[in-house]
Amino acid sequence: MKIIFAGTPEVAVPTFEALMASEHTVVAVLTRSAKPKGRSKTLVPSEVAVAAQAHGVPIIEADSLRSAQAQAQLETLEADLGVVVAYGAIIPQEILDLLPHGWINLHFSKLPRWRGAAPVQRAIAAGDKETAINIFQLEAGLDTGPVYFSRTVEIPAEINSGDFLTQLSQIGAPDVVEVVSQIAAGTAVTTAQTEEGATYAKMIKAADLWVDFTKSASEVHNQVRACAPTPGAFAFLPDGKKLKILATKVSAPPAHTPGIGTASQAGESLAAGEILVTKKQVWVGTGAGSVELLLVAPPGKNMMEAAAWARGARLEPKTILNESGQMA
CATH class of the missing domain: 3.10.25.10 (Formyl transferase, C-terminal domain)
Incomplete structure (x- = not known):
């Protein structure tokens, strides 16, 4: 499979590295633009951009995909599938429809519980005892697409969200590669989500x-x-x-x-x-x-x-x- 990988922070890097080590080909990385940091306001690229540069993978920096220019850039790549891990921006329908196999997303919650931007933080704050690694097909709704893979994971009693996100990102990376391989082989099966028990993980304010x-x-x-x-x-x-x-x-x-x-x-x-x-x-x-x-x-x-x-x-x-x- 020719893959466009979309991700920005450190938690997305393990999946990118797992795909790079697989039989599939990452043709480009889509990530958020470099941000000013420190007193000097030096522009610092995202962690995913740094990893992509180390592998010589072309990088597309975009904070929004609603422009015709962004769509044209992605279209020229002739990719088969998009893989998303914490990209940080909405992927509009015209981009979702661009690739033959669409886009899949690695999400750290027990869907439909904690759809949205901060599922691990909200699960811990709520006192949940377990969560899940979910890989699902992106669609117009917020984390509502059919699920390819789900793995329940216990939330350690004393762990903080940063450490737990790191653990989940490492556990979920090989699962993403397996789902990509199943899609390539035509053996992938999805399960539709229900709305029963759905909750939303709003960004931490x-x-x-x-x-x-x-x-x-x-x-x-x-x-x-x-x-x-x-x-x-x-x-x-x-x-x-x-x-x-x-x-x-x-x-x-x-x-x-x-x-x-x-x-x-x-x-x-x-x-x-x-x-x-x-x-x-x-x-x-x-x-x-x-x-x-x-x-x-x-x-x-x-x-x-x-x-x-x-x-x-x-x-x-x-x-x-x-x-x-x-x-x-």
Whole structure:
């Protein structure tokens, strides 16, 4: 098969590399344009573009495929099939119809649950115990096409979305190659999706990052996991600055252990957002239970252990996170 591969971030690279190592031919890579990064605003190509360049594969940078020019570029490639992994832009119907075998997509959710842009993050935030690797035919609807392949994957209890996406991208890459081979051989079979249980995984926005400690400890923990390592959940410090919270665990402070600079004893029930600090640990109260802060990023600083931050922060007794403000 002659393939156009469409992808942009690091999670798309394993599938690209698996296709390059297969009997099929990637005739071009379609990816989002280079973006300015750092203080110098230097244009940096996507991770998929870097991988394609290393293999000498032609690269088409396009943030939209609605122009006649983009369609003409793809048409000249005379490809058989398009393979999409986290490209990051809508593929319009005229492009879907361009290739003899259409376009297939690698999606990390148990379809029809979590259709959309952030399925792993939304699954973790919701406390789902499992997800799936799905390879389906792209059509006009949002992740509604018939499914070629589905593999259920357990969501590890403490994993964050970044690490889990990396795992899923590596697990799913050979599955994509197998589906491509089945399509080439004419043996591929699809199963239509139902609408029962369909949910939508909207992109993570700023409002999703603010931690509401009136929620339960498990909800707070899952939110932190879902947003880590980037962009990172946060809470407001007493001075109104943001403390990024990058790793937690559901944990109750041991009874009768003196605290430092916060509640008088660790065995006390902490109010929602109240911090308790000992020499080696930091807890925050929630609406039901408490969470232990493991990794944080203070304002203007890199990630560090929460206990090290708290020792240097010299928190006032009974410090309450978010007391100075909250997201609207």
